[in-house]
Amino acid sequence: MIDDLMDIIAQIEVNIDYPEYEDVEQLTTNDLLPKTNDWLEKIDHILSRVQTGQMLKKGIDTIIVGKPNVGKSSLLNALLEEDKAIVTDIAGTTRDLVEGQIHIGSVQLNLIDTAGIRESNDKIEQIGIEKSQEKLKDAKLVLLVFDGSKELDEEDKQLLELTKDKMRLIIYNKLDKAEANKDGIWISASNKEIQPLIDALENLYQNDLLKEDPLLSNERQIGLLNLAKEDMLRAKEAMNRMVEPDLIEIDIQAAHDHLKEILGEVHREDLLDTLFSKFCLGK
Ligand SMILES: Nc1nc2c(ncn2[C@@H]2O[C@H](COP(=O)(O)OP(=O)(O)OP(=O)(O)O)[C@@H](O)[C@H]2O)c(=O)[nH]1
Ligand SMILES: [Mg+2]
Known part of the structure; x- marks a missing residue:
């Protein structure tokens, strides 16, 4: 520089x-x-x-988005290597935002796990969903999670549309009970098999732009x-x-x-x- x-x-x-x-x-x-x-x-x-x-110094605000039950909280926990967010098989488990930080090389990601986005009549869940959508606006990177063991449905497609202008990675979870039959990053969050995602994140932020530069600070x-x-x-x-x-x-x-x-x-x-x-x- x-x-x-x-x-x-x-x-x-x-x-x-x-x-x-x-x-x-x-x-x-x-x-x-x-x-x-x-x-x-x-x-x-x-x-x-x-x-x-x-931006890299402050960390990249990274939001984990997806329908309920696709494994967003499991993914957060796998990335953090810690059981921070509650995981259950009940759709609508996460209601509040759960946050944590990881480092990918020299880059810090500020991760936010969110309430699964869907139509809901549950008042508390609805507030959580609104928070998810609010956070999505400010996020710099979106980890969009789908259940790889199922076909994409209308709600998944709406999320694709909702995030299309964002920097995003498309992730298919539950590879342990699925076949990687689409383009995307295939992982199994509950089995902590997330290396393909880590690799993708490394690639995303690895160019000479990010090398230490005395002028940057x-x-x-x-x-x-x-x-x-x-x-x-x-x-x-x-x-x-x-x-x-x-x-x-x-x-x-x-x-x-x-x-x-x-x-x-x-x-x-x-x-x-x-x-x-x-x-x-x-x-
Ligand atoms: N087979 C399999 N099950 C998984 C995997 N990841 C998560 N699950 C299961 O999927 C269910 C939902 O996981 P969560 O991590 O709570 O999903 P979520 O997207 O956070 O769900 P909400 O908070 O309700 O939006 C749980 O029963 C998990 O054990 C996976 O890689 N493979
Ligand atoms: Mg959750």
Whole structure:
């Protein structure tokens, strides 16, 4: 990420700071607009990585959803390796939310077991179902559980529809009394056979995005990054109003300074190295 930042800074310096390289007087709005768009895109990219990093630190809110009796609480217990939620063969056992945390590699999942979603006349169960639906809205990841020993029915299909815009994993439980005849993750929660799910979770959150990055954690730096974005947006807006390039450069310069502040203690030397290696400045 530091490389990405230095890249933007170096590019701005080439276009704005270093008249020897390109004649500043000749830079027109037409030249600057595509460049500014490009810088904005890069800043947004870094910001989205920062946000992902922050989310991973706090944990990913993961909701276990499904009809009653499919084995949601059994799955929670298997994941937690602890009998935290009550499991019975009575549909509608879980009424309140049951929560627990697990770690998959460096990623924390905040698990929430919920009341099975169905039409119910039971007042207490109905409140539980409403809580499930409320939690579903905020959840970042959905573990949608079906009973693999049965055909999907209308209620299952409604849950597929309800969660279709969410990041989700489709899980078929009770593999011990079923055949894996559909695409999905097949497990047996009550037998603690959940490795395919663990593997799927690992795959989901395993990419270089998540590698430790010193920039991901620092609130001050995130603030500066947002300021740089505002400067760039202002520059872009000025371009659209056909303001003098000189004035537009003031905003770009401000963005540059904010980005450089993020680098803080990173040595000036490194920056020059990047400049020289990328643009052969001064050679
Ligand atoms: N054969 C088999 N039975 C299972 C499995 N997982 C759960 N069960 C059984 O299914 C029944 C319901 O399990 P729960 O975990 O309570 O199901 P739930 O989805 O939490 O149900 P509600 O809380 O009512 O919504 C229990 O009798 C469990 O023992 C499994 O992998 N195989
Ligand atoms: Mg339950």
